[in-house]
Amino acid sequence: MTKVTIATWNVNSIRARLPRLIPWLKSRNPDIVCLQETKVVDELFPKEPIEELYYNIATFGQKTYNGVAILSKGPMEDITKGFPGDDENEQKRAIAVRTMGFHVLDLYVVNGKEVGSDKYNYKLMWLKKLREYVKNEFDLEKERVVLTGDFNITFDDLDVYDPKAWEGKILCSKKEREALKELINLGLTDAFRQLHGNEEGQYTWWDFRTRAFQRGNRGLRIDHFLLSHPAMEVCTKVWIDREAREGEKPSDHAPVLAEFEV
DNA sequence: ATGGTAGACGCTCTA
Numbered sequence: 001m002t003k004v005t006i007a008t009w010n011v012n013s014i015r016a017r018l019p020r021l022i023p024w025l026k027s028r029n030p031d032i033v034c035l036q037e038t039k040v041v042d043e044l045f046p047k048e049p050i051e052e053l054y055y056n057i058a059t060f061g062q063k064t065y066n067g068v069a070i071l072s073k074g075p076m077e078d079i080t081k082g083f084p085g086d087d088e089n090e091q092k093r094a095i096a097v098r099t100m101g102f103h104v105l106d107l108y109v110v111n112g113k114e115v116g117s118d119k120y121n122y123k124l125m126w127l128k129k130l131r132e133y134v135k136n137e138f139d140l141e142k143e144r145v146v147l148t149g150d151f152n153i154t155f156d157d158l159d160v161y162d163p164k165a166w167e168g169k170i171l172c173s174k175k176e177r178e179a180l181k182e183l184i185n186l187g188l189t190d191a192f193r194q195l196h197g198n199e200e201g202q203y204t205w206w207d208f209r210t211r212a213f214q215r216g217n218r219g220l221r222i223d224h225f226l227l228s229h230p231a232m233e234v235c236t237k238v239w240i241d242r243e244a245r246e247g248e249k250p251s252d253h254a255p256v257l258a259e260f261e262v
Numbered sequence: 263a264t265g266g267t268a269g270a271c272g273c274t275c276t277a
Binding site for chain 2: 012013015016037039040063064065066111113119152207208209210211249251252
């Protein structure tokens with residue numbers, strides 16, 4: 001048996017977060033890392049300091065906004081960027097690779113701004129495209145498939161610090177939760193909830209604007225590991241690395257790490 | 263009815 005650790009982290013700019021990312025990679029030493037909101041074109045992605053830690057890197061970035069990247073200690077095959085049929089102007093929010101015995105999809109789901117807005121409708125449309133893509137391109141019954149990243153959706157009120165304040169709001173609205181449920185219903189499991197039961201207060205994102213972390217864990221759980229059955233079967237642990245949200249210049253998200261015995 | 267912070271960019275947008 002060997003252990004494979006897969007991590008996800010919305011870094012909110014790879015270049016701004018490098019002083020936090022590099023020491024974190026050294027201390028946690030994950031085998032595979034899915035990054036979101038890299039906010040940089042591929043040519044300017046700071047590859048060298050990450051390659052020095054023996055990672056291969058696949059990037060799918062754009063200027064200023066969005067952007068995803070996968071780091072892996074193993075070789076990466078079948079690198080797929082975006083969804084089938086996307087044109088080059090489409091927002092850069094999805095990248096998939098086959099590495100170390102897993103199909104890994106790194107996702108930065110649309111935020112949606114406000115329920116009912118154009119961005120909200122784009123979010124729901126994007127989630128529909130994601131579902132079709134996963135349904136058509138991956139064998140969830142037979143393969144170890146890992147969908148991870150910033151989903152910008154809570155599953156239910158257990159994932160919310162103040163459910164009353166967030167009721168029906170963006171990240172918590174009925175339509176978003178239904179879209180996430182429809183994705184799950186393809187044959188995926190919310191690995192964190194599967195292994196942690198109804199544990200409360202487990203969040204992955206805290207709003208900078210309201211100083212939600214410092215003011216007492218006022219967060220949401222929106223960064224997820226959605227696993228196919230063969231992946232869930234070998235998953236032994238999922239945990240949120242709150243330490244990375246503390247200290248100088250953190251991202252607004254904490255990393256989430258999943259461990260597999262394969 | 264919409265502040266607060268953070269990041270990239272270039273005096274504004276996105277989260």
